[in-house]
Amino acid sequence: xxxxxxxxxxxxxxxxxxxxxxxxxxxxxxxxxxxxxxxxxxxxxxxxxxxxxxxxxxxxxxxxxxxxxxxxxxxxxxxxxxxxxxxxxxxxxxxxxxxxxxxxxxxxxxxxxxxxxxxxxxxxxxxxxxxxxxxxxxxxxxxxxxxxxxxxxxxxxxxxxxxxxxxxxxxxxxxxxxxxxxxxxxxxxxxxxxxxxxxxxxxxxxxxxxxxxxxxxxxxxxxxxxxxxxxxxxxxxxxxxxxxxxxxxx
Numbered sequence: 001x002x003x004x005x006x007x008x009x010x011x012x013x014x015x016x017x018x019x020x021x022x023x024x025x026x027x028x029x030x031x032x033x034x035x036x037x038x039x040x041x042x043x044x045x046x047x048x049x050x051x052x053x054x055x056x057x058x059x060x061x062x063x064x065x066x067x068x069x070x071x072x073x074x075x076x077x078x079x080x081x082x083x084x085x086x087x088x089x090x091x092x093x094x095x096x097x098x099x100x101x102x103x104x105x106x107x108x109x110x111x112x113x114x115x116x117x118x119x120x121x122x123x124x125x126x127x128x129x130x131x132x133x134x135x136x137x138x139x140x141x142x143x144x145x146x147x148x149x150x151x152x153x154x155x156x157x158x159x160x161x162x163x164x165x166x167x168x169x170x171x172x173x174x175x176x177x178x179x180x181x182x183x184x185x186x187x188x189x190x191x192x193x194x195x196x197x198x199x200x201x202x203x204x205x206x207x208x209x210x211x212x213x214x215x216x217x218x219x220x221x222x223x224x225x226x227x228x229x230x231x232x233x234x235x236x237x238x239x240x241x242x243x244x245x246x247x248x249x250x
Contacts (some may be wrong), residue, residue: 006035015023015034015039015050053069088156094173096187101195102164107184108173118175118184125175130157134189166194 007015015035019026024042028033094108106129115121127150137143150160151173162169171187207215 004036004040007039008032023109048105055095092185094171094185094187096160096169096171096190098190098192099159101193102162104162104169104174104190104192105157105161106160106187108170108187109156110184114184118182120175123153125153127153127173128177129160130172130174130181131160131162132170132172133163133167134170140170140172142184162192165192 005125007018010018012035016026019035019039022039022042024038026038030038060230077186084230088109090111091109092111092114094106097105099105110120115236119125120233128148129151130161131149132140132143133145134140134143137145147163150159160171168191170189172181172183172184174181174183176182
C-alpha cells in the first residue's frame with residue numbers, strides 16, 4: 001500500500017495505472033492531486049472492509065468455539081467405573097460350563113420378581129445347586145441320580161466336581177421346603193468329555209505319509225532310518241515311548 005507522499009512522487013500516467021489495477025473509476029481529464037485523493041480514499045475503504053471482515057470471522061470463530069465447548073459439557077461424564085459390566089441383567093439364568101472331565105463351573109442370577117416370589121432375598125433360606133446325571137434317563141424328571149451342593153447366600157457362581165467323566169449333566173438351583181426340593185431355575189445340559197485316549201481307529205485318524213515324514217524329521221528318526229534301517233528305527237521309537245511312560249510324560 002502506497003502513502004500520500006509516494007503517490008504524489010509518481011506521474012499522472014503511473015497513477016492512472018495504479019487506479020486501473022485497483023478498479024478505481026475516474027474522469028478522463030483528472031488532475032494529479034484529485035487522482036491521488038481517489039486512490040487514498042479507495043485504499044482506506046479496502047482497509048476498513050478487511051478490518052470488518054476479519055472482525056466478523058473472529059466473532060464467528062468465537063461463537064463456534066463456544067458451541068463446541070457447550071456440546072462437550074453436555075456429554076455424559078465418563079468415570080473410572082463407567083466401563084465396568086453391570087453386576088446383573090435382571091434375568092433368570094443358570095449357565096453350566098465344562099472345565100475338564102472332572103470339574104465344571106456354574107454361574108447364575110435371579111430377576112427381582114423371582115426373588116420376591118420365592119423369598120430368595122431372605123438369607124434364612126438355604127439355596128442348593130442340584131446336579132443331575134441324565135446320561136441314562138435323558139431328563140430331570142426321569143433320573144434319580146443327583147448330588148446337592150449347598151450354596152453361600154451371597155454367591156453367584158460355583159465350581160462343581162463331576163462324579164464321573166463321559167456323562168451328561170444338567171443343573172437346577174432351588175431351596176428345600178418341607179423336605180422337598182423347590183426348583184427355581186434350570187441350566188443347559190452339558191456332556192463331560194472322557195479322560196482317556198480315544199478308541200477310534202477309523203481311517204480318518206490315520207496319519208498320512210506326508211505328516212509321518214514331518215514327524216520323523218522333527219524327531220531326527222529319519223536320519224537313523226537312512227543309516228541303520230527299519231529295525232534300528234523301531235528300537236529307537238520303542239525306547240522313547242518306554243522312557244516317556246516311565247517319566248510320566250504319556
